[in-house]
């Protein structure tokens with residue numbers, strides 16, 4: 359009798375684990391790496407010249423429970439179009455967090471880091487702002503040769519970002535992370551999050567004032583793809599430990615998922631070690647990205663569902679929402695929390711009405 363009971367207990371535990379792993383995450387998503395480039399068509403031209411007009415891309419976000427996006431587009435017209443369509447975005451339940459793209463065209467990908475006219479473009483866009491508020495970050499930019507992280511414009515923009523409380527979205531290798539962080543006054547060390555001073559921090563300077571004027575947000579280096587060339591997980595771990603201001607965005611990261619679309623063991627361990635440091639993103643860099651948007655988001659939901667509920671929620675939504683000062687979405691009727699995850703909504707900070 360006893361062995362049978364023991365076996366039944368073991369089976370029940372195994373089934374519960376399997377079932378938990380197979381329930382996709384059902385809460386809101388923050389797409390922290392989205393492009394609305396000119397070939398997707400941000401203009402009111404009919405198809406086929408305009409394959410993905412605004413209503414199409416907003417519908418894709420809405421039906422996937424994407425409730426906020428980092429918008430960065432080549433040229434910046436796409437971001438401006440998203441930021442301008444406030445009523446449409448609001449109807450779709452999407453908050454647009456605009457970033458300045460450094461590219462006017464594809465030629466800028468390989469030259470931006472030494473081209474003074476790119477720094478002028480960035481300054482002009484920052485001064486101009488968007489119809490839905492100030493820009494909150496710079497990028498995505500690429501460095502195919504990490505040595506170019508020492509280019510004069512790369513240096514200038516990293517210093518500017520930290521001084522003014524902007525985020526950076528960088529498609530670079532691990533060597534360039536060290537080089538880029540060296541161009542900031544804090545060397546990537548200080549956490550200047552508004553409202554969260556550390557006891558041993560000196561009085562805050564321009565970075566904090568600028569961030570406060572923006573209504574929240576602070577400098578972060580968001581590592582697009584977290585090492586798209588396959589940077590070893592141990593090295594990613596080392597960089598996250600070294601730089602409190604480094605965050606990892608996980609689109610197209612090789613080796614991230616294994617059997618059944620769940621996280622590979624070493625990535626699962628890394629995400630559990632740093633639950634506040636990761637973000638998800640679509641990277642709609644070509645139009646095929648829009649065609650596969652549903653699958654991309656379903657893929658994220660699958661592996662997020664295999665994580666503890668509070669960790670899934672942070673990576674899916676809270677980390678981006680906190681960084682850019684967005685309000686929580688626990689009351690969002692379009693993305694109800696399943697019953698087994700509702701304890702997250704009872705987080706003390708939420709009960710106190712704080713923004714997460």
Ligand SMILES: [Zn+2]
Nearest residue numbers: 391498641643
């Ligand atoms: Zn991208």
